[in-house]
Amino acid sequence: MKKKKIELNQKYLILIIIIIFLLIINLVLFLKRVIAPKQQEEQAITNSINNNKNKTKEYKVPQTDEEIKAYLATLKEGNRIEYYCGKFIKLIDEKEYEKAYKLLYSEFKQNYFPTIDDFIKYVENFYPQSYALEYDDIDRYNNIYVVRLKILDYNSSPSDEPKVQRVVIRENDYNDYVVSFQVVKEAEE
Amino acid sequence: MNTYTNFRVKAIQFWKRNKKRILIGIIIFLIILIINNVLKNMPKKLPEPSFSYKPHVAVLTDKEVPKKYQKPIEDLVDTYFNYCNNGEYENAYNLITDECKQAYYPTLEEFTGYVNHVFEGKKKIYSLQSYSIVNNIYVYQIKILDDFLATGTSEGYYYYEEKLILKEENGEMKLSIGEFISQDQPHIAVEDEYMKIEIFDRTIDYETETYRIKVTNKSDSNYIVLADGTQNNEVLLNLGSRKDNPSKVVDTFIVKPNGFRFETITFNKFFDDGNTSQGIYFGAVRILNNYDYSVGTTQEVLDSALKLYAMEIPLQ
The missing domain is CATH 2.60.40 (Immunoglobulin-like)
Incomplete structure (x- = not known):
């Protein structure tokens, strides 16, 4: 039988290359859109099962600056301010005084705590050994927020009035803020 | 020549003829691929922090002060406030409408007394908020307060508040203080x-x-x-x-x-x-x-x- 010669001219060749290229793209898209979601779904089911086993174990606290910023971007204005306030108090609670001192507004520092030792002395006198915080109120004046906190001392008797602390915060950007707070004379001495 | 040999010969001929073009095409394709990947892996730009503060939306009616007046109002109030803050009484006095001066502060001394009462001789900051809009008269609420960030509210937590009245006259924004609107x-x-x-x-x-x-x-x-x-x-x-x-x-x-x-x-x-x-x-x-x-x-x-x-x- 005589073989029929197939003459491949240049046009056919270009066409073949284009078709192969398109096939590759289609294959990639198929793998991404069809196979990957299935894997994700399976992964989600696995995660959900694991979460149910131990929820706290799977919860990821934002650690890096990027993660914190991304987390803050999901929060509303009031919640962001509460976050900053809580972060500042937590630093004091964990005796990370240097970090807390760095967050203070420069003029406030000059006015009330020219040295970090002044600051440490004050906060150690003011804050109880063990306490809980309750956010009472937030007022806003342009870009300045005044947060009213109640400090509930675990060691005080139930009849004792909780200490009240006003914390002033200005947010420049996500996770970029300055803090000052109401200095109570008694604790200063 | 069988089909395979024919294909090889044609492919080699095609390659020789179009080598440059194919290489340029591949390079362009790779560049696009790299740029795409770089952009994809770049850190996502976060939206601006959300604020509920809308100084030109009237709190009583939710109506917005026309855009063309917003900046002139901000500038006028800011200039007036800074003059008061710096004790430049005469400059501040000159920014007030004649009608308001005549009715409430006929002399510079009376105006100076008012400023000293409000500013208490301290450096203050302010917060401005549109309050209502009636017949093209723009009522703003101004809160004048200590710089709470500098004091931490340790020296008291209070502010002075009054309504500023702003209206356009002959293409210029005019300011009345002391909540003065008009006299006739x-x-x-x-x-x-x-x-x-x-x-x-x-x-x-x-x-x-x-x-x-x-x-x-x-x-x-x-x-x-x-x-x-x-x-x-x-x-x-x-x-x-x-x-x-x-x-x-x-x-x-x-x-x-x-x-x-x-x-x-x-x-x-x-x-x-x-x-x-x-x-x-x-x-x-x-x-x-x-x-x-x-x-x-x-x-x-x-x-x-x-x-x-x-x-x-x-x-x-």
């Missing part, structure tokens, strides 16, 4: 056989309307008692749907025979409450032969009155 001489007069009542001045501020009224007694023997604090509804501001009492009881609006008397009466009325003052209503006008100031209007006096009636001075 309406020249409204009402007359009957016993008296003539004229409204000389009307001063409107954000919370009150004040009228300076002149009453002339046309008789040479009768006393006219418009108000002595003894009767109900002696003086009222007619707002159409209701009538309001003055902010302070008027207790000596009495005109002797052939005499005249000026009386200034203030009514509490918010500028942006949606009501329009229709008239000043005198609900217990007494025309008497005589009047004993120590006794006032007793039942006996009412019984012997020449005439008892009510009248209203229209304000529209």
